[in-house]
Amino acid sequence: MAxxxxxxxxxxxxxxxxxxAMSTAAITAEFFTMMYEEACQNSAPYKxxxxxxxxxxxxxxVPKKWSNITRYxxxxxxxxxxxxxxxxxxxxxxxxxxxxxxxxTVNNKQSKQCNREYQCHxxxxxxxxxxxxxxxxxxxxxxxxRSAYKRKTDELQKQKVDYENQKxxxxxxxxxxxxxxxxxxxxxxxxxxxxxxxxxxxxxRTCILELASLEIxxxxxxxxxxxxxxxxxxxxxxxxxxxxxxxxxxEGNVISHQHVAHELAQSKHWGAFSDGTxxxxxxxxxxxxxxxxxxxxxxxxxxxxxxxxxxxxxVQNTITETAKLVNSDxxxxxxxTENKNRLLKSFTTVMSDRSSVMKKTNILLDEWRKQxxxxxxxxxxxxxxxxxxxxxxxxxxxxxxxxEKQVKIFxxxxxxxxxxxxxxxxxxxxx
Numbered sequence: 001m002a003x004x005x006x007x008x009x010x011x012x013x014x015x016x017x018x019x020x021a022m023s024t025a026a027i028t029a030e031f032f033t034m035m036y037e038e039a040c041q042n043s044a045p046y047k048x049x050x051x052x053x054x055x056x057x058x059x060x061x062v063p064k065k066w067s068n069i070t071r072y073x074x075x076x077x078x079x080x081x082x083x084x085x086x087x088x089x090x091x092x093x094x095x096x097x098x099x100x101x102x103x104x105t106v107n108n109k110q111s112k113q114c115n116r117e118y119q120c121h122x123x124x125x126x127x128x129x130x131x132x133x134x135x136x137x138x139x140x141x142x143x144x145x146r147s148a149y150k151r152k153t154d155e156l157q158k159q160k161v162d163y164e165n166q167k168x169x170x171x172x173x174x175x176x177x178x179x180x181x182x183x184x185x186x187x188x189x190x191x192x193x194x195x196x197x198x199x200x201x202x203x204x205r206t207c208i209l210e211l212a213s214l215e216i217x218x219x220x221x222x223x224x225x226x227x228x229x230x231x232x233x234x235x236x237x238x239x240x241x242x243x244x245x246x247x248x249x250x251e252g253n254v255i256s257h258q259h260v261a262h263e264l265a266q267s268k269h270w271g272a273f274s275d276g277t278x279x280x281x282x283x284x285x286x287x288x289x290x291x292x293x294x295x296x297x298x299x300x301x302x303x304x305x306x307x308x309x310x311x312x313x314x315v316q317n318t319i320t321e322t323a324k325l326v327n328s329d330x331x332x333x334x335x336x337t338e339n340k341n342r343l344l345k346s347f348t349t350v351m352s353d354r355s356s357v358m359k360k361t362n363i364l365l366d367e368w369r370k371q372x373x374x375x376x377x378x379x380x381x382x383x384x385x386x387x388x389x390x391x392x393x394x395x396x397x398x399x400x401x402x403x404e405k406q407v408k409i410f411x412x413x414x415x416x417x418x419x420x421x422x423x424x425x426x427x428x429x430x431x
Contacts, residue, residue: 261325271349308360
């Protein structure tokens with residue numbers, strides 16, 4: 001490069017910029033004037049001025065029409081120098097033109113730069129606004145999807161609960177159906193009333209005993225069983241015959257007799273009662289006992305003659321058989337005798353009617369009890385006498401019979417009395 005500029009001058013010019021004393025355009029104009037003067041003195045082309053500016057000011061942009069401006073400035077300056085001959089004035093004009101141009105260039109550049117930045121900022125804001133709108137739209141979609149997901153989840157949960165409830169109902173219904181099917185299958189089958197050995201089952205025996213306890217006659221038990229099976233269960237039941245029913249009832253009497261024997265053995269005192277009746281020309285004696293807890297029946301025993309000795313023997317035999325049932329081994333005579341003595345010690349009362357037969361029967365029972373207890377080692381003085389309790393119903397019945405006879409004799413003399421004298425009750429009058 002032909003143009004040489006003093007470094008000290010450049011530093012002085014730049015220091016003004018650093019101190020804020022001059023603007024960039026003014027410094028550039030001053031710098032250009034200085035270099036132009038040196039170029040004119042050294043006859044250097046103006047293109048070296050551009051190179052110098054680029055060298056010393058790399059950030060400075062040289063305009064595209066820089067060469068025209070420099071030529072125009074040079075020609076104007078030469079004209080002024082030729083006309084006026086004032087070099088300094090030309091330099092001032094050149095400096096002023098360059099400064100105004102550079103200021104305008106820099107301002108235009110800054111305005112364009114600001115405009116570009118503003119446009120970029122506007123574009124950025126527009127992009128951000130569009131992005132915000134998109135994000136808001138996506139957020140709304142996400143909220144909607146969340147709400148839809150929650151509703152769907154709730155619906156699925158409700159459907160799951162309904163499914164589980166329906167499943168449990170189905171399980172319950174299946175169990176009920178299975179039970180009904182089993183019941184139908186059982187109902188279709190005939191009820192087994194006998195075992196493999198031909199013996200009636202315990203259920204059938206219990207049914208017969210319960211019917212007998214309800215006072216169903218022996219000859220009607222089988223008919224009752226068949227009627228219940230046919231009408232309620234639609235099955236035919238092989239019911240036992242009348243003879244078998246009687247045998248089963250006899251077995252039940254033995255079982256109940258054994259139960260009564262154990263109850264008497266545990267009682268501190270007990271009493272016996274008996275009475276007789278006639279059925280179909282047969283005499284029957286019933287025997288029962290009273291304990292602290294309950295009253296038990298020992299059965300009905302048929303007799304040929306209803307006298308004191310017969311009735312006393314019936315009661316004695318019943319007590320002896322009861323003593324055998326207390327022991328698990330009825331063949332053990334010693335144990336049976338001990339049980340008999342224990343029962344007679346707690347035997348304290350006898351209840352009967354006031355007939356002469358029953359009174360004598362009670363005396364015979366008391367004598368027999370004392371003899372048995374004396375044989376066991378007790379003294380007669382130590383043995384208490386039985387307490388006799390008599391029923392007064394027979395006395396009242398006797399009074400009623402005698403009074404009825406006397407009233408009828410009296411009515412024959414004076415006429416009807418009481419209700420029979422009223423015509424309203426004429427149809428009810430006794431013959």
